[in-house]
Amino acid sequence: MSPSARRTGRPRSAEADRAILVATRAALVELGWAKLTLGDVAARAKVAKTTLYRRWASKCELVVDAVAAVFDEQLEAGDHGSLHADVEAAVIRLGALLERPETGTALMAVLAEAMHDETLRCRVRSAIVDRQKRLVTLGRERARLRGELPCEEDPGTSARNADLIFDAVAGTVLHRLMVSAEPVDPRWARDFTDLLLYGMTGADSGGATAAGPAPDGAQKPAGSV
Amino acid sequence: MSPSARRTGRPRSAEADRAILVATRAALVELGWAKLTLGDVAARAKVAKTTLYRRWASKCELVVDAVAAVFDEQLEAGDHGSLHADVEAAVIRLGALLERPETGTALMAVLAEAMHDETLRCRVRSAIVDRQKRLVTLGRERARLRGELPCEEDPGTSARNADLIFDAVAGTVLHRLMVSAEPVDPRWARDFTDLLLYGMTGADSGGATAAGPAPDGAQKPAGSV
DNA sequence: GAGTTACGCTACGACTCGTAGCGTAAGGGT
DNA sequence: ACCCTTACGCTACGAGTCGTAGCGTAACTC
Known part of the structure; x- marks a missing residue:
């Protein structure tokens, strides 16, 4: 239906699409969500304002x-070889992504509007x-194969746990950057990963938090108290 | 300075203040951030638009x-008697607060604009x-007095850990509600509290997650694997 | 070449913004 | 009681943005 309806006529310019998305991110950084106008985006992308409205119905969708x-x-x-390394890498990657001003600002604004x-x-x-979220499921699957996590028979429980982990990772990183306005540096990523894996009690008492070089790296048993 | 500058003349109507804040929350729920206009808020609060502008410089601050x-x-x-109960109560309280549509929407929008x-x-x-954040510090202090958490000599480490816990609690709850759009029900609050206290490894294997009535309640040792 | 669709450009009515000006209401100082 | 100071309500205004319509042209298919 969609391909048959558009197999004829002048095709939409793919470059215009890219230019518009780039311009949107740039305008978002410079002006913020509230002052972002579609007219301004069109001017930056060097396309007509009408072209923008033909493709996106609203500012949000754009x-x-x-x-x-x-x-x-x-x-x-x-695959970083261990659950600890996988989580830590995901935290750093997500942090780097959301530290880009365009990404964080836009995501928050869109979520608010949503x-x-x-x-x-x-x-x-x-x-x-x-x-x-799929990345969380994959990482947990790998950890289970390594024996770092127990097998779960109940798929419902497994899905709930995956959702919980995802909310914890994404939410905490987001909150750190957006609300606390602190960077996701390697030390914080390690501290947070320890918290996720071993909990408040284990992470605080294990000595892997402050000055120590965290000698155990990725293989800290849960009952380390 | 401020009190001396305003000790004379007609005082500002405290009731108008309250009416404006109530109207702002109501309009936010109904219209959302983008379509919220100060003129509309003024009309709902039954005050003149100029009165609004005299007190708040922008939509954000209002x-x-x-x-x-x-x-x-x-x-x-x-004080709920244990660290586990304190955390769980805080999660539920924060969840209830952010589940109110006015609160969550407004917070996200303001953070984006900030x-x-x-x-x-x-x-x-x-x-x-x-x-x-002060609540986190208080709760950790109580847990330390109970012996549930080790004493920390380094105040810098303590502050960093408190910040981390706060980001984890607030961020995860926020993400669950705003992004995943799932409720903060008692079961989830318990699962999340287990995760925070005992980590992924401990919480998943302890059997306190899925169908069981969680018979241990608030006294689950860290090394329960 | 004929048909179809997208693009750029211009112009438009409708709406909201934030401010200015004026007269009136509600307190404090002497 | 009187004046002074400040806040309030109301109206009106220029500035700016919105989203759309209309037209001629460009690009691609059959």
Whole structure:
């Protein structure tokens, strides 16, 4: 239907698409969400304002696509050899992604707007959230094969735990950057990973937090108290 | 200076203040951040538009105050007898607060806008964030007195850990509600608390996650694997 | 070449913004 | 009681943005 309806006529300029998304991110950094106008984006992208309106119905949808493109570039889930290393790498990668001013600002603004727009919320979920969540599932699967996590018979429990982990990782990194306005540096990433794996009690007492060089790296048993 | 400058003349109507903040929250729920206009807020509050502009310079500052008032109402840190119970209570309380549509929407929008406005960011921090963060410090202090957490000599380490815990709690709850759009129900609060205290490894294997009624309640040792 | 679709450009009505000006209301100082 | 000071309500205004319509042209398919 979609391909048959558009197999004829002048095709949409792919370069215009890219220029618009780039301009959207640039304008977002410079002006912020509130002062971002579609007219300004069109001027930066050197396209007519009408072209913009022909493709995106609202400012929200445009920004979602602009941000999703950045997330797609950064989507990967390499195997770092241990659950600890995998989590730490994910934290640093997500932190680097959200530290880019365009990404963080845009994501927050879109999420705020999505509270009132179910369509927009679905769009955000499919374009950004679900693809990131898949990485959590993959990482846990690898950890289970390594014997770092127990097998779970109940798929419901497994899904719930994956959701919980995802909320914890993404939410904490987001909060660190957006609310606390502190950087996701290697030390914090390690501290947070320790917290996730071993909990408040274990991480605080294990001596792997402050001055020590964390000699155990990736193989700290849970009952280390 | 401020009190001396305003000790004479007609005082500002305190009721108008309250009406404006109430109207702001109501309009935020109904219209969302993008479509929220100060003119509309003024009409709802039954005050002149000029009165609004005399007190708040921008939409952001108005919304910050409107949200901060709600946070103030809910600020408490009761002693629930154990670290586990304290954390779980805080999660549920924060969840209930952010589940109110006005609060979550407004907070996200203001945070997004604060990325470009250092003044606004400071305002958010002092009005909302820092007051919540104090609860974390208090809870950890109590846990230390109970012997649930080890003493920390280094104040820098202690502060870093408190910040980390705060980001983890607030960020995860926020993400669960705003991004995943799932409720903070008692089961999730318990699962998340287990994760925070005992880590991924401990919480997953302890059997306190899925169907069981969690018979141990608040006294699960860290080395329960 | 004919048909179809996208693009750039211009112009437009509708709307909101934030401010200025004026007269009136509500307190404090003597 | 009187004046002074400040806040309030109301109206009106220029400035700016919004999203759309109309037209001629460019690009691609059959």
